[in-house]
Amino acid sequence: MAAPNRTQFAILGFLSLGSMSGYDIKKLVEESTANFWSESFGQLYPALQKLSEGGLIEKQATISEGGRPRHIYSINDRGREALAAWQREPTAPPPVRIELLLKLFFGARCDRATNRRQLLAYREQMVSDLEHYRTIKERLRRGASGNAELPYWLFTLRFGEHDRAAHIAWCDETLAVLDELPDVGSEAGEEGNPPWQASTRTGT
Amino acid sequence: MAAPNRTQFAILGFLSLGSMSGYDIKKLVEESTANFWSESFGQLYPALQKLSEGGLIEKQATISEGGRPRHIYSINDRGREALAAWQREPTAPPPVRIELLLKLFFGARCDRATNRRQLLAYREQMVSDLEHYRTIKERLRRGASGNAELPYWLFTLRFGEHDRAAHIAWCDETLAVLDELPDVGSEAGEEGNPPWQASTRTGT
DNA sequence: ATTTGCATGTAAAATGTTACATGATTGC
DNA sequence: GCAATCATGTAACATTTTACATGCAAAT
Secondary structure, eight states, rough: OSSOHHHHEEEEHHHHTBBOOOOHHHHHHHHHHTOOOOOOOOHHHHHHHHHTTTTTEEEEEETTSSSOEEEEEEOOHHHHHHHHHHSSSOOOOOOOHHHHHHHHHHGSSOHHHHHHHHHHHHHHHHHHHHHHHHHHHHHHHHTTTTTTTTTHHEEEEEEHHHHHHHHHHHHHHHHHHTTTTTTTTOOOOOOOOOOOOOOOOOOO | OOOOOHHHHHHHHHTTOOOOOOHHHHHHHHTTTTOOOOOOOHHHHHHHHHHHHTTEEEEEEOOOSSSSSEEEEEOOOHHHHHHHHHHSSSOOOOOOHHHHHHHHHTTGSHHHHHHHHHHHHHHHHHHHHHHHHHHHHHHHHSSTTTTTTTHHHHHHHHHHHHHHHHHHHHHHHHHHHHTTTTTOOOOOOOOOOOOOOOOOOOOO
16 A cells, blocks of 8 residues: 555545546645645656555546546545545644744844734735635535535635634734834844753654 | 755754754754744754855864764854845745645545544644643743843744634534534445636635 | 647656664763 | 763655646637
């Protein structure tokens, strides 16, 4: 079954919604999970082949309307089992690397205007994300009412809404505090060593 | 100046707080930014060398107490400039891949108990993160009061608090809705193709 | 005619983690 | 003596993105 590659499970998930080609999966990903999960062709095609070789999905070479060759993949029982098994497995927290916070952590090394600009740009992104989610939600409510999976799709959307709203609130709070800080410019008082002590890292 | 490697900027940031060795940086990272930014030795040591070659930091071979060799690095003016320039630059949003949401997106493919377990485990992690942040906060308030960078360090902590609190709220909301959903088990009604349509992806 | 979309794949590069190799010192 | 911490570095591996290569068909 090769490496515990998450791409393969994503593929199994999408194929569980219906048979389709690699190209179709890519499109579906962009339209549905792109906000929290995306895949590139460079991952999809090799993974499809591996799944096919592993006997979790079936490949049928078809000719589409225009006479173009198309490889349609379908999930089988072994694939469905593998999908469900993955869903049952404990989920490792994703590695986080938030560049904005790294910049802000060293915020005393640059001027206030710079920090403000970064926060405002981030805030704008969060607001536009929220708008985007609302659009998707309306489309879903119209196009998928009655669909048994709709609630689950809405769960992931609500995640985005909670998350972005919280980040906007954080931006506002941070901007307010920032305005009351002395603007030392980029030449701050250096040396005076950091008060960090060995922390008992909460193991994962 | 080689690749626009973020590790190098992280290093510059930490060296702007004081001169230290690669080992020291690694320790500091673990104690301070690990919640939103981490680095491994495999990245740190080559990056230190590159920065040194690039003339952004200075290397001094020292002998520490025990007679062990130590390489102490110090940031110079060019390095400080590069750090500030990076802070001014627009920040690209990090790629998000949240496995929990991917599993939940296909939640109709497994039983309710499985979805519940995943949500509860995630919720627990969020709660323990919050506790961890509180510990750090207290330590900071005691050990760094008066420090000019303290506000910025608290900003990143507040980010974590906002973020985790929102995710906990989402978990609770989701668990409540989940309980009212029919438990179809892993054999749900398949086919009935997804209502996703081409979405105008909000460009980044 | 030319662009856009459909469709599949490979190669290369960037990024990052984990494991390995080495060796000294300090505390138990 | 032995484990833990200090300390530096390399090698292998995994993951993922981006770019490249190819070609047909439909729409403009």
